[in-house]
Amino acid sequence: MDHAADAHRTDLMTITRHVLNEQSKHPESKGDFTILLSHIVLGCKFVCSAVNKAGLAKLIGLAGETNVQGEEQKKLDVLSNQVFVKALISSGRTCVLVSEEDEEATFVDPSLRGKYCVVFDPLDGSSNIDCGVSIGTIFGIYMVKDKDNVSLDDVLQPGKHMVAAGYCMYGSSCTLVLSTGNGVNGFTLDPSLGEFMLTHPDIKIPKRGKLYSVNEGNAKNWDTPTAKFVEKCKFPKDGSSPKSLRYIGSMVADVHRTLLYGGIFLYPADKQSPNGKLRVLYEVFPMSFLMEQAGGQAFTGEQRALDLVPTKIHQRSPVFLGSYDDVEEIKALYAAEEKKA
Ligand code: FDP
DSSP: OOHHHHHHHHSOOBHHHHHHHHHTTOTTOOSHHHHHHHHHHHHHHHHHHHHHTTTTTTOOSEEEEEOTTSOEEEHHHHHHHHHHHHHHHHTTOEEEEEETTOSSOEEOOGGGOOSEEEEEEEEEOGGGGGGTOOEEEEEEEEEOSOTTSOOGGGTSSOGGGOSEEEEEEESSSEEEEEESSSOOEEEEEETTTTEEEEEEOSOOOOSSOSEEEOOGGGGGGBOHHHHHHHHHHHSOSSSOOOOEEOOOSOHHHHHHHHHHHOOEEEEOOBSSOTTOSSBIIIIIHHHHHHHHHTTOEEEOSSSBGGGOOOSSTTOBOOEEEESHHHHHHHHHHHHHHHHHO
16 A cells, blocks of 8 residues: 555645645734635635536626627626625725726725735636636735835835735636745645645746747737747757647636746737736736746836836736746847847
8 A cells, every 4th residue: 555645645735734734834923814825715616616517507698798808708707706895895805906807906995904915817818718718717816015004005015015916717627826925836726625725746847848829910010029039939050849839818827837837938029019918016927926826937128027116007028938948038039130130
């Protein structure tokens, strides 16, 4: 009998137990983060269940409203946003919330305020909802500077100030990937237990990957470094094999694959969208935080993504993130372009 394997099966490491273990390394900690996380986990479980039965429950389709970016909201977007906002407020551990679905930030009533600010996209990749492709929730967590003097500045901080970030992917399985600034861990929802179990401890992204992930339909509007990089992926001149293209068009799914298999995910600037498409606070920052924590890099075309200081809550930025060496290559191409100018 393989006792080690048996022990592995019976010693159940849930996400709560994992975070409590981490908490015990900080004797000053009062468990506020664990409580906040349990409310985020509840939101993720609810959305997972809603996504799974979307077709059956007629949750697919438009809710008849448009969001801040002028996109049509889906029923699931609306539902997910409401669930997360209520779960986060009721945790009693939050003070400012920024959601992709809400034009303004939410300032939690002082009676329910805690020390954390949460920025999130409750249901990212919404154009994929109706065809059952993987979608996800993305979140980033900051600590408020002064609980009695809360302002938008508390969420307009560079990504490197985040204390935690993660995403939950609603795919063939429901996977929650989390970093509290001490590496990256992945947890898979066991539907029979209703618990996220540690399945991917200490995720490290391969130093170089064989995949690249980008919407090539925008190629005619790309800048020179992006065009050169993708050309190099397809027609390498150093004798290496071409990279394979993988693009789902759902950030959580594309980033999850990049994190596990290595490679690079690009959403560059182009002539139509000089700031790219993805939102800094609740897409670029959390994913960049996770990439760095897993040993990769994230770059905006100008600087380390986590150094960017946002000035607006729904600001966008180009982003190149993934394996260390692959991002290093795109950085070199931008540096060379800069020299020419
Ligand atoms: P979606 O528009 O479906 O919500 O920012 C949202 C996002 O999806 C990302 O999840 C995804 O990576 C990106 O947009 C896809 O954009 P393109 O369709 O322009 O490739």
